[in-house]
Amino acid sequence: MLGYELYDSYPNIACFVTTRMGGFSKDDAYSTFNCSPFSGDDEVAVQRNQLKLCNSLAQQPEVLIIPHQVHGTVVRCLKSDFMDLDANSRQLLLEGVDALITNVEGYCICVSTADCVPVVLYDRKKAAVGVVHAGWRGTVAGILAETLHQMNVSFGTQGEDVLACIGPSISCTSFEVGQEVYDAFFRQGYPMERISFFNEQTGKHHLDLWEANRMALIDFGVPDVQVQLAGICTFARHEEFFSARRLGILSGRILSGIMLNKTLK
Numbered sequence: 001m002l003g004y005e006l007y008d009s010y011p012n013i014a015c016f017v018t019t020r021m022g023g024f025s026k027d028d029a030y031s032t033f034n035c036s037p038f039s040g041d042d043e044v045a046v047q048r049n050q051l052k053l054c055n056s057l058a059q060q061p062e063v064l065i066i067p068h069q070v071h072g073t074v075v076r077c078l079k080s081d082f083m084d085l086d087a088n089s090r091q092l093l094l095e096g097v098d099a100l101i102t103n104v105e106g107y108c109i110c111v112s113t114a115d116c117v118p119v120v121l122y123d124r125k126k127a128a129v130g131v132v133h134a135g136w137r138g139t140v141a142g143i144l145a146e147t148l149h150q151m152n153v154s155f156g157t158q159g160e161d162v163l164a165c166i167g168p169s170i171s172c173t174s175f176e177v178g179q180e181v182y183d184a185f186f187r188q189g190y191p192m193e194r195i196s197f198f199n200e201q202t203g204k205h206h207l208d209l210w211e212a213n214r215m216a217l218i219d220f221g222v223p224d225v226q227v228q229l230a231g232i233c234t235f236a237r238h239e240e241f242f243s244a245r246r247l248g249i250l251s252g253r254i255l256s257g258i259m260l261n262k263t264l265k
Contacts, residue, residue, distance in 0.1 A: 001056065004165040006228040007122065013129065014057050014108070015120055015258040017167045017230070019240050023049040025252060034242070034252030036112040038068055041252065054108075059261045062106030066255070067097035069112065071137040075150045078102040078109065098138055099147040101130040103155055103260065110257035114242040115175075115234050117209045118167040118256035119144055119217075123151060125161035129258045134213050136177070140184045144216040159221020164228070167256050168241050171233035172197070172208035181207065 001016045023033030023045070030041040035049045054061055063083060067076065068091075076097045082090060082104070100109040101121075109131050111118050116135035123129070132138075132147050151157035172195075182205040186192055194215075195208045210229055217227050234254070238246040242254050 029251035035255040036253035040250045061108035067094040073143045075099040099132040103128040105260045105262040108259035112253035114244040115170040117169040120165045123157045126155040128155040148220045168232035174235035
């Protein structure tokens with residue numbers, strides 16, 4: 001697993017992003033540290049990987065919460081009564097969800113990615129956290145802006161108090177897209193000169209999802225120095241990180257998570 005230097009001075013939170021190495025999944029497409037239960041991997045292997053993940057954290061999570069993502073813009077706020085629900089009710093709340101926010105200690109909220117952009121958020125003033133799955137569909141639809149808005153509504157989050165990390169995902173150099181994807185961003189008013197370039201040799205556009213999501217953070221008022229970009233391209237470094245463009249849809253996922261550690265009494 002990897003962490004972010006931006007969070008090093010905040011011992012009250014735990015944050016991580018997994019790699020492909022050190023787990024129990026055996027199929028090549030999931031080899032070896034796939035923690036996602038929604039990608040077609042062997043259930044027992046996934047559970048063993050999740051247990052190893054939880055045991056590696058400085059503080060054991062009360063629960064590892066992974067939504068079933070659909071490339072949409074639904075943001076779910078998890079409250080203290082979430083764990084009082086039965087398992088089926090909890091799963092229903094996580095169905096079709098691409099971002100989670102909470103201020104409950106011990107809730108380790110996560111998103112799964114394999115080229116899409118994971119964004120992790122920490123409001124150091126209000127003690128709240130968020131995690132976002134921002135593929136191109138979610139990015140163009142403004143899922144990160146919506147998540148920040150929901151943190152503001154639920155917790156009073158202000159941009160100046162947010163520390164944000166943009167995790168391993170596909171880079172602009174590797175993210176070749178069709179005209180319809182380029183047009184979708186153009187129609188939403190994105191400054192295409194900042195988030196794209198045209199490859200004359202291939203006749204294809206390339207999109208910079210890192211910059212598009214960084215802009216959403218800056219627009220919310222997050223200072224530039226409080227945004228960390230991992231700068232790791234999953235497509236280029238597919239031996240270390242899962243890449244759906246390399247391995248196909250039925251393959252492992254990177255897990256990005258953040259948790260407010262429980263206050264010791």
